[in-house]
Structure formats: structure tokens, C-alpha cells
Amino acid sequence: MKELRLMKGNEAIAEAFIRAGADGYFGYPITPQSEVLEYLMAQKPYETTGMVVLQAESEVAAINMVYGGAGCGKKVVTSSSSPGISLKAEGISYMAGAELPCLVVNVVRGGPGLGTIQPSQGDYFQSTKGGGHGDYKLIVLAPASVQEMADFAKLGFELAFKYRTPVMIQSDGVIGQMMEKVELFEQMPRWTNEEIKKISPWATVGKTPDRERNIITSLDLDPARQERHVYKLGAKYKEIEENEVRFEKIQCDDAEYIFVAYGSSARICQKSIEIARAKGIKVGLLRPITLFPFPKKVLNKLADQVKGMLTVEMSLGQMIEDVQLAVNGKVKVEHYGRVGGMIPSPDEIVAALEQKIIGG
């Protein structure tokens, strides 16, 4: 039987790295996610599974360590929070360009700048539209529970290797710091060198006589070749949009209105639904689980059914653009959010629905 534990989101994801057979974690402390590294250091997986855990000198070093490890076909991961993720932007862009699989966890805090250490969802644009330079996309998973923190570590690695792409797990201070019960999946063995050679034949593990040398790079000085490469990336993102959309529909069947919210906001919206339905307002929730690929189609379909949508984000309104792009003018879309580390309460969300959508 799987194990049941009461854990913080940050601890659960750290434990899940170990169990998912991760080869290496490289990180730098920052609130509200320092427990990830702390948990790993306390567990010492290097003495059990052989997983490397290293506190880097900075976030920049950490993401480049991840680059190095991923280039060897290893399962590697880093975690940070908003300012630290900004520092990793160049490295993430490199990894997307070099088509390297890895996990990057962002336990979002309030920005811009040093901002606040309290929860926020202000990094949606950064994660989904490209914090780094150039045409690239990350697969972005948004866990809404401690259970998903653990599960998405495994899923994230699967997707990363399936598409040879960095995967971002976008959490926030609520999900990272809260404890819930979590059913942990069983320990998976780390890949052997032989398995890595099969799974990632492109990896730089030493050029044996049976193959051409392997190169990890994001550079091509020949524009025609570089263009082909970028088109190939573009095709991959299209494929991901076809295959990997994930979302949760809650009480949408009879809904006249829809909340669109992810992560901790989606949790709060569930309480809002209880309140609203008690008042007779038929509202449901569409929770994007993948922020990229964004659940456009289902939203576009829901737009035919409902009278309006309210996006609820702990930001000034970022995901709302993707919702608007999805519904393409079919239905009214408004945003409600709190910022700066403030968290919207279930009833103020209901009030916003009444005011901006139903009454508005």
C-alpha cells in the first residue's frame, strides 16, 4: 500500500523527487520554498538512492547545474521562488533551446522586486509567456494540493523526458507551506547508465565508438539551420498543446457562470462555489492544471454555455488574457484578484462575481 503522510507541499515535492528517482537537485535558499532543500539535506538521499543534492552559490549557478545534469540525461530539478526564477531566466531559455528535460519549481511569492514572501500568483506571465528570451514554451503544471505537489514531480519528469523540454511546476506560498495528507507513490529506481543511453541517446555521457559525438547546445550561427531548429521547437509546442492539456471541471454541468482559477486560488474558489450555490448562484470552476498548454478548447466550449467567466488570480490579472484568447469574444470575462501577498477570501470572490459578472 502507498504511504500516507501529513506533509508540507515543499516537503512532499522534495520527497517525491527522491521517489521519482531523481538524480540531482540543485538549489539556493529562498522563502517560501527553502524547505525543499532542507528536507532533502535532512533525508540525505545521496546515501540511499544516490541522488545528488547540492546547495549552489546562487540561482544562476543552480539552473546551470541543472543544465549540465540534464545534458547527461539525468533527472534533475531545481526549485526557487519568484526573484530566483527571474535569475534563472537565461538558463531556462538555454535549456528550452538545447531541448533539455528538467523540472523547475517556482513557489511563487509576491512581486515585483523583493516584494513580499507571502503567496502570490504574479508569475503567470513569466512562466507561460516566457521569462527568458526567444521563442520557447515551458510545460507549466499548477498543483492545487500537497498531493499534487508530490504527483506532479513524477508527472513533470515524465513530460520533460517525453518532450525533451523543461517543465515548470508553478506553485505558491500557500501550497508550499500548507500541510495536507498525501499518499506517496512508491520509490522508483534511478535510471541506470544503460537505461539512460536508451532513453536519452542524445545525452553527453562519453562518446563511445558506436556513435557520433553528442553535443548539447542552443547555438546555431547559421540562420537557416537555426530557423529549422526553432520551427521544430514550435512544432513540439503545438504537439504539447494537442496532447497535454490538463484541467479539472468542478460543478460545471449546470453552471451559468464559471470561475477560472488555478493553484491555491482554485482551492479558495471551491469554497466560493459552496457560498454562491447556497445563495442560488449556479457557478462552477474550471481549474487549469496545465497553464501551458492552456485549456483553450474546453473554455471555448464552456463559453457557449455560460453567461460570464470570472478569473480569480492572486495577481493584477494575467491568466485572464489566455481566457480571453480562448473564448475569443464569445462571453464576458472579468478578473478578480488580490496582490502583494494578500489572499482573496471565498466570500469576496462571490461578491466580485455578483458585481462584475452577474450585475455588471
Next chain:
Amino acid sequence: MKELRLMKGNEAIAEAFIRAGADGYFGYPITPQSEVLEYLMAQKPYETTGMVVLQAESEVAAINMVYGGAGCGKKVVTSSSSPGISLKAEGISYMAGAELPCLVVNVVRGGPGLGTIQPSQGDYFQSTKGGGHGDYKLIVLAPASVQEMADFAKLGFELAFKYRTPVMIQSDGVIGQMMEKVELFEQMPRWTNEEIKKISPWATVGKTPDRERNIITSLDLDPARQERHVYKLGAKYKEIEENEVRFEKIQCDDAEYIFVAYGSSARICQKSIEIARAKGIKVGLLRPITLFPFPKKVLNKLADQVKGMLTVEMSLGQMIEDVQLAVNGKVKVEHYGRVGGMIPSPDEIVAALEQKIIGG
């Protein structure tokens, strides 16, 4: 009379910094914009206007030098190209949070990663949606000529100080490397210490007994206060959207189709218009000059007039989202672009118009 010169875009903007009375430039070499620092070092403005020019140890150091200078109410600027801009993401977010005026020039090259040194417009999302973390916006100016490289240096400083916000000048390898004739505005004096105290009473120039101490920070550990701060930023961005939209309409009056393109793509589209109109296709060009604030209203209005819009970008399609958001489903919007340092030719753009919009 103003001076007329044949200059590279990179040289023109460097000369314009001096003439705009800039106090400091901090940068790190990267192709295709190294001429900016080289020009300044050759001119030695520190011996004439007193402007400081410093080659920093990295882009991260450079943006933080800009932070320091801007915090003193000085006119300061940095320039780089795509990977270097990614490294500046944290610093830019800090400056937005601390409400510091400055100029950041991005002479975009092809990404992601090290990519190519050839021209690209793949950093649109990064500039307009937020490369750094948190809710913030930059004013983004997109010059389409060497003349505008010079003029926008001046305009950029004006806007930066008007709104206490970082301003991004988003150029690309074409505009940076090409020479055109440019009419240089006259040398403006650098602000005196007295002027700075008046213009930027918030600046840290030493706490005199007549005022409270000045603090430059983006941090507020109290969520309620931080929320007020972020709302204030939000209000500022709204104000900028009201007041500072800039665009150029070319042959739109009788247009049945519209190209939407900025920077060097807009230059190429003008040639495409010649070609298309010779064929009897009535096409015009809407050139956003400010990428944020985006010329939403004019596009929404044009959507009532035309049959379709083609965005032309040297990317996989980024600005197209803003165009779609602007027209809100009223009219068909498609994207045509080249990537990886490849530059679309005028006639392939016309072909794309015929195929994707007129025929499609």
C-alpha cells in the same frame, strides 16, 4: 540647425544618450549591440558632459548599477541583447517595484538560448508580458529606424521620469546594425543636483535636515501595504495605457487588409505594401510604436473596417496575441514570421497575406 549624420542604430542611440543628458551608462558587451558601449568609450563623454560610462562585469551587475544610479534620480541606461536581457530580469523587476526610471535597450537576436546573433523579434513576450517576476509592466518603445533609435532615447527618458518606471527600447539586429541618416537633437545639459532634487524628490542623494530620509526599495513585508503598492503600480499602468499609446498608420485609409508589424518587420512590410498594391491588393500597415501600451483601440476600430489582419513578426507569433485581444474576435488575425535570424522578404509577406488572409 540640427546635425545630420550617417550612423548605425547602435551608434545613434549611444550618441543620443549623451545628448539627452544621460548621467550614466552601464553595460556588458554582446552582439549585436556592442557598438553602443564602444561608441561611448570612444566619445569619452565623461570628459565632456561628465556622463559616466562603465563596462560592468556582467549584465546582472550592469542592471544593478542602473538601479543604484536611478535611485539617485540620475538618468541612467543599460543596453544588451536577448540572453543579457534575461539576466537582467530580476533587476528590471526590482526597478519596476521600486518605481525607478531608467532605460533598458534590447537589440534583440535570435533565441532561445545562445541562439544566433542575427536579428529577431522573439523577445516580444519577454518585454511586454514580464520577463521578470511579479505584476509589472515596462513601457516598451519599438524603433523602426536609426532616427527613432536616437529620438526614443530622449523620449524614453521623458517617459521613464514622467511615470517613474523603467522603459525598454526594443530594437533588433537590423535596426542596431544598419546605417541611415539621422538628425541629431541638440545636446541637453545634464541635470544639476538642484534640478534632481526638484524633479525626483524621492531620490537618495543624502538626507538633508529639511526632509525625511529617502528609501529605495521594492520590499514590503506587510501584505496590506504591499497590496496597496501593487495596486498603485496597476493604476500607473492603466494611466500609461490611457496616455501613451503610440503607433503609425500607413496607407490604412482605404485598406481592406492590415499588416500589423513593428520595428524592422514594419520596414519590410512597407515594401510589401508597395508590392501588394501594385497587384491591386489594398493593404495598409499598423505599426505599434509602443508595444506596451499596445494600440488596442485603433486596432479594434480597424477591425470594423478591414477583412483581415496579418501580424508580421520575426518570431513564432507573439504580438499576435495582443492583436487578437484587441480585436476580440471581430476579424481574422493570422501570423506570418521567420525565426532563427532569418528575415522575411517583402514578397513572401505578400504571399502570406494572400494565402492566410485573402485566400484563407
Next chain:
Amino acid sequence: MDIKDIIKPENLVYSKSKLFTDKALSYCPGCGHGTAHKLVLQTIEEMGIESETIGVAPVGCSVLAYEFMDIDIQQASHGRAPAVATAIKRLMPEKFVFTYQGDGDLAAIGTAETIHACNRGENIVIIFINNGIYGMTGGQMAPTTIAKMKTSTSPYGRDTAIMGNPLKITELVAQLPGVYYCTRQAVHTAAAVRKAKKAIRQAFENQKLKKGLSFVEIVSNCNSGWKMTPVDSNIWMENNMFPFYPLGDIKVPTEK
């Protein structure tokens, strides 16, 4: 005689620097940050340069230094205070500029900015609080954490074979020609405070004379991070930190 007879304005011999704001320090009880703040402010007050001084606060427990010091201050991003200070000083060479940084800030993420500001010989003062730990974020290992020391990210003690050696950044920067004066001090006893005060004064005087960069390390406690009482932490510091980070001048101006 009665105490009231002693406690009279004319008998006052030591009190809080006037350059402190009214806000209570946010530091943990017994934390050396407060003492170090005081010495910086006393120096500025004595030199009468409060209206000409711009401080640069780091990211670390002293991120809020600007709440407590009644002077103009910029709060820099993590590790970049030397770059921020470089620009301030270059743009306003007539002002006094100092950074105040922790060991994570200065010697981990900020290594490049530290080395290069030092190497350029920027005419600034760097006050470097080495408490061998990341205080602010809850006691993680710092580059300066000594061997075997327990922190939240070295819960079984720093294993130098895996986690690297403690970094004597001060000895490193002392090698650079741009560094004019470099010293290591402490603030846990009155005698140490007196010496540290003198060192800080010297550093600011150097800046006045345009001598280049002055670097003052203060080995300090982080009783919260170390999980000790303040008094015990100071004893532990003497017994464990000082042998590795010996106090005293590391580089002194040769000219006089």
C-alpha cells in the same frame, strides 16, 4: 548617593545614536546586526556626514536596515549591493557610500559583484557581517559556514567534502590592488566594539581621502540560526569562528 543624582543630562556618557530612527530593531534578541548598525551610525554621526551618505542594504536580515537608519538608503537585490554602490559613488563622487551585507549576500550569490567592485577599487566602504549562516531565510548553510557546523541545509554538520570549504572571502579580496584597507572585527564584547568602531571610522576616512575600497568584516552571531542563546552564541563564536576567522587587520595602508 542616589541614582537619580547620577542620571542627569550632564552626566550622560553613552546613549543611542541620533541617527537611529524610532523604529525598534527587528533583529532577534542579542543579534550582532544591531550593534554593527550602531557603529556605522555613530561613525556617520561623528563625521557629520549624514546628509552626504547613501547606504546600500542587502537582502538578508539587514534588508530592513533602512527602517532603522535615519539616512538615505537603497535596498539592493540579493548580492548586488557592490554594483549598486559602484553606480551611486561614480555618479555622486562627492558623497559617502557604503554597503552593509551578510555573508550569503556578499560571498555566495554576490561573489562576482564583490570581487569586481573590490578589484576596480571603487571608493566605497563595504561592511560585511559574517555570521556563518543565512539568518534571514531560516538558518541555511552559507559559504562561510565553518566545517562540521550544523545548519538547516547541513543538518548533520557541514561536510566539506560534499558541500565545499568555508570561504575566506575577506582574505581573497585583500589580495586585490583596488582594496586599500581590509580588516576583520567583532562586536560581541566592549573591547571588540571599540576596535570595530575604529575600523569603521578608518574605512570612512579612507573614502574621504579617495583611497579606494575599504572592507570591514564583522564576525557576528546568529543565535537564532545557530539555535543557541545569545550569550552562548557569543561564546561559541569565540571558540569556533575566531580560530578560523582570526580577528585583526588583513591589509593596512602602507603609506602613512
Next chain:
Amino acid sequence: MDIKDIIKPENLVYSKSKLFTDKALSYCPGCGHGTAHKLVLQTIEEMGIESETIGVAPVGCSVLAYEFMDIDIQQASHGRAPAVATAIKRLMPEKFVFTYQGDGDLAAIGTAETIHACNRGENIVIIFINNGIYGMTGGQMAPTTIAKMKTSTSPYGRDTAIMGNPLKITELVAQLPGVYYCTRQAVHTAAAVRKAKKAIRQAFENQKLKKGLSFVEIVSNCNSGWKMTPVDSNIWMENNMFPFYPLGDIKVPTEK
């Protein structure tokens, strides 16, 4: 006797390393990068470790090292090769890992990664090509540019008062306990090439013995950036670079 009698397979005493690919080197005529590449490849070939070696290329003229070296290589982002190599080595401790970096890459933007990889004593080899300039981007000033030297961003010569002092990063890292072996070499004469070769071999042997980090600086020319002929650039290097960057071992293992 006829030359043809000499030019026979059995008389071959020196030829191109087999670990070069067929691709012609993209370097400027006379550039030391090519020679340095050769020494690295010869070492790997001699030790027979080509299937166990992973190289890390920098951003700089040698960004394309992977085009020329017939081994597995990762191209790291600017300055971060030591971090990339750290992870590779830690995840595959049985492999040989080296970085190949220019002076801008290693000593400017990459300062923190260099210092910390050295300080952790990562069991890798760093080959550091110091040509006193940013070759790739068109000859801008590097941290290592010597005083008064002209570059495109110091067109009137490096004014150390404004632009800072040339940085002897090699002497700095030699201080760190994690650095086991540290030497400065050149590759412009046959004698220098022989010594440099030996140093690189020593470095790789150290890695085999798990001794920690070996750091081999090669002072080299950038005739394009220096705007000289290759031959003149080598003479200039001897006269101007070597006095400031003296060749020879800086740190040698004390044990034997």
C-alpha cells in the same frame, strides 16, 4: 636524399590528433585557441579516455569547440561552465570532466561560478584561455586586459583608475583549498607547448586520482582583437602579458 623517402608512414613523428573532427577550426589565423584545443585532445587521446570525457565549452570564440573536438561536449551559458561541469562530474563521478573557458567568460560574468567551483574543490579540470580581451564579440576589454592596453571598449588604453585593475584570477583561485593544482602556461613556442601539454596532462591525472580541482591558465594571443599579425601578437604577448602574468606553476601538490 629525396623528401619522399622521409615522408613515409613509419617516419611520422607528429600529426594532428585523431580526436579532432574534420571541420576546419573557425579561429583566426595564428590564434592560440587551436593550439590549446590540440593539447587537450592529445592528452585525452594519450590517456585513452575519450569515451569517458565530457567537455564544457564556454561562450567566447571557443563556443564552437564542440565542432572541432570529437568527444561529447556541452556548451554552457556565458560564464557558467564551472557550474555545468560541477553537475556533470557529481552526477557521473567516474567520468572526466573539463571546462574550456576564455577570460571574459571565466573572470568577468563567471567569477562567482569559478570561485565557488574552485572553492568546493570540484574534481574537474578548468582550462582557462587568457588572451586579455573579449575575442568573440570583437575585441572589448576583459577583466584581464592589462593596464594601458587598447581594446574596442578602452580605445585610448585601459585606464585602471576608471576601468579597474587587471584581475589575476588565477592567483586568487590558487588560494582556495579546493584547488589542488594551479599553473600558468602559454602555447606560442614549441617549448611553451611542451610545458603546457605537461600541465594539462598533470591536471587530468589529478582528476583521475580524485585530487580536486586543477586549474590551467594559458596566456594566449588574440591577434584579431589586438589588431596585430599573429607573429607580432606573440612577441607583444611575451613583452607585455608575461611580465604581468608570469608563466609557471602557482600551486603544486605538496604531497608526492
Next chain:
Amino acid sequence: MTEEIIIAGFGGQGVLSMGKILAYSGIMQDQEVSWMPSYGPEMRGGTANVTVILSDSRVSSPILNEFDTAIILNQQSMDKFESTVKKGGILLYDSNGITRHPQRKDITIYRIEAAAKASETGNTKVFNMIVLGAYLKIKPIVKLENVIKGLKKSLPERYHNLIPQNEQAIQLGMDNVKLIQKV
């Protein structure tokens, strides 16, 4: 059944671990639980609080602005959280250090002199267990045996010898809680 609780006091009073034990106890009897702490440097010598939810169905929002029960252990927390108790809900507090006692008339108020009792026992560390006992007396939402199981889960093995003394403290709390006002 859903019980939404806020526990608030000084850092160091064991607020977070008390919440954790409660949450673990819920798990032991197959409930859904969530535990959401305040976090960050302001906790340094400052206040700490934790929201604990125990429910028979999936917990929606882990963050609330109204609570069934508020357990309040210093004045700052009283100022902040008295108003967040739902009408008809419960406020339990320790009067040590309290300068302004609760004033609401629409809630039920209990007091437990846990600090005093703890120092009487000579073991101030069991303070939070006394409070927990008081709470469980008022609202026996988890069985004592499950609390003990929860304790075992949340304490590292090497501290399991302390469990009996924690159990006694819980009993002490149960025995000493006082009803101040009933609605």
C-alpha cells in the same frame, strides 16, 4: 462535519506543532485535513498562527477569514482574530499576557490558564498540550487515542518517551478549561 480552527500566539508557544498534532489526529480517524501556517521572518520573536481544518469531505480553501474556533494565546492575536470567530462560534484563550479580554457577545468563550498550569507542572514545554486538552474538552472532534497516534506521528521517534507527559498535560487542560460566556 467540518471544523475550522485558527490557533494564534507567540512564536515559541508551540502553536504550529499543536496544529500539526490536531491535523495528524484527524488523519488517524480518516478525516481530510489542512494545516496552513503564517510564515516568514516576521515570525522572528513575533506572532505565529496556523489555520487547521478537519473535515469529513475534501477541504476546499485552506485559508479562511472566519473560523468555528479561535484559540488565542497572546494579546496581538486577540486583537487580530477575535473578530474572525463565526457567530455562535468558540473562542478559547489563555489570559496570561492578555490586557484586553474578549468582548464579543455572540460567541462562546472559554479560558484556559495554560501558562500558569504549565509552570505549575514545572515543564513549560507542555503548555500547548494543555491548551489542546482544553480545546478537546470543548470540542471532542478527535478521539484521545487518535491524538496519541497523531503525537507519535508528528514527534521524532527519540521523543516518544515524552508522550505520557503530553497525555497528562492534555488531561490537565481538559480538567481546567473554564466556560466564561455561553451563547
Next chain:
Amino acid sequence: MTEEIIIAGFGGQGVLSMGKILAYSGIMQDQEVSWMPSYGPEMRGGTANVTVILSDSRVSSPILNEFDTAIILNQQSMDKFESTVKKGGILLYDSNGITRHPQRKDITIYRIEAAAKASETGNTKVFNMIVLGAYLKIKPIVKLENVIKGLKKSLPERYHNLIPQNEQAIQLGMDNVKLIQKV
């Protein structure tokens, strides 16, 4: 009038500066101009080219894939740019180092032995001015006096003494350009 030109050859042949002088000459007679070079490290010992446009009206795209005139100075450039000359346009080339001469039949072709002439004069630096002269003979789109003005603008003051010798080189080019094929 709009003239769209590509000049292509080795780095070091003065391709970029020839384009610059041409552009400056245009400015001297009040035309609109643009000058767009190839750039980057592949120029290291490799090829260099520049697109120059002179026009009476605002220049739209500075980047083109068809040209009125191509000036071609090595084989690689011939391979790359011969096909880009507009039908009826002009191709001017120096045969030095050319292994495959132009083959198109629908364009006018001129040759200038500029490398040979330059080494005859003993000053290989004027190579590009000889080419410029040849071009201006074919297409006198800018007046010689404006070229001299353009030269003055693009050369630093300390080289102005070299202008006469550049002028002679231009003349040399004008005198030696040969028509190979006329359409």
C-alpha cells in the same frame, strides 16, 4: 529614383566602407539612404556584405532579396548573390579569385580588375575605391563631388590627406571598367 545595391566580398576588402562612402554620397545630394551589413563572427576571415539603398523617397525595407546592382568581389559572393540581381539589372565583379564567372544571360555584366590595378598602383588599400569608380562609371547615381564630400564625412580628419589618392583610384576604376555582357 531608387537604387538597391549589394556589395559582397571578403572581410578586409573594404566592402563595408565602400558602402558607407556610397551612402554618405547619397546624403550629400539629399537622398534617403540605408546601409545594412552582414555582421557577426562568421565575418572573421569570412565573407562580408552590405546592402546599400539610395532613394529619392523614404527607404522602406533595408533588407532585400533582389538588387538593381550586385558588386561581387569573391567566389563565395558570386555563388550567393549572382541570382539576386533583378532581371535586367547589373552585376559588377572583380575576376581575381573567381573560379566560376557569372552565367546569367538576363543581366548586364561588367568586370573591373581592381585587385590587379590596386597592386599596380602599389597601394592595395585603394582597392575598394577602384571598384567604386567602376560602379559610378556604370551608374553615375551620385556626383563625384558628393562622393568626395562623402569620403570626407566617413574618414576621420587625420586621414583627409588620403582623399586625393582615393579620388585617383576612383578615376582609375572609371577608366578601366569593362562591359562583358549587355542585355
Next chain:
Amino acid sequence: MAKIKGAIVVEIEKCKGCGVCEVACPTQVIKLHTDVNGKGYHFAYMENPDACIGCANCAMVCPDSVISVYKMKVEA
């Protein structure tokens, strides 16, 4: 004979009870109070005021600058 007498004033509400002053005092003047202040700290006070020589050691090491020191010469 002239003797030096000292005294200190502790800002009780700002004292954090760290005890650093206590160990710094050469004449064992200072103790931490059994009572706590509004923040819950056992604040410092002069337990042996007579022993105070006004050396300011305590104030010098007080991280929170909450000690003021007074000193005067008295004829013994």
C-alpha cells in the same frame, strides 16, 4: 578621594532580554528581571546599582541600543 560612580537607564519596553549586557558588565551590575515587558522579554535592570562604574561596556554591546550610561565623579 574622588570616585567614579555610574548608572544606566534601560528602555525597558525596547529591551529584548538577550543578556549580552549582563555578561559584559565588569562589576556584575546587571541582571535580567523575572518580570517580562510588553513583548514578553525579561528585561535588563541594575541589580547592583552601587557597583556601576559607568564604563559603558553594557551599552556598547547592547544590540538594541537601549542602554544609556551616566557617569559622575563623587568625593568619597
Next chain:
Amino acid sequence: MAKIKGAIVVEIEKCKGCGVCEVACPTQVIKLHTDVNGKGYHFAYMENPDACIGCANCAMVCPDSVISVYKMKVEA
């Protein structure tokens, strides 16, 4: 008496004419050709083949590794 005779082979098309080998040769064997190769470089060649002692200095310093060195003992 046994004498050492050497010879070099330059890959002409890959030579970049840098001249580094020329100055490295202790016996002035090498010169740069007045002709150029396909890339336009004046390539290196043995101008005094008889003087070659096969020391490989030239090859050692050749940045492009385009020199192969041959050596044999010949009876004088």
C-alpha cells in the same frame, strides 16, 4: 655518421598562413608562399627542405594542426 633528416607536410588548403610555424622553425625551413590557397591565405611550405631536422617545433605551434612531421636517421 648517422644524421637526422626531417620533412613536413602542410595541408595547404587548411593552412591559414599565420606564419607562426615560420618563426618557430630553428633551421628556417619554412616560408609562406607568394601564392594563396582557396581561402586566400599564403600557405606555408618548406623553402629549405634540406635544413629540416624533424624537430616538430613547427607542428607543435601550428594552431590549426595542419603540419605533419616526418623524421628518419640517415647515414651521412
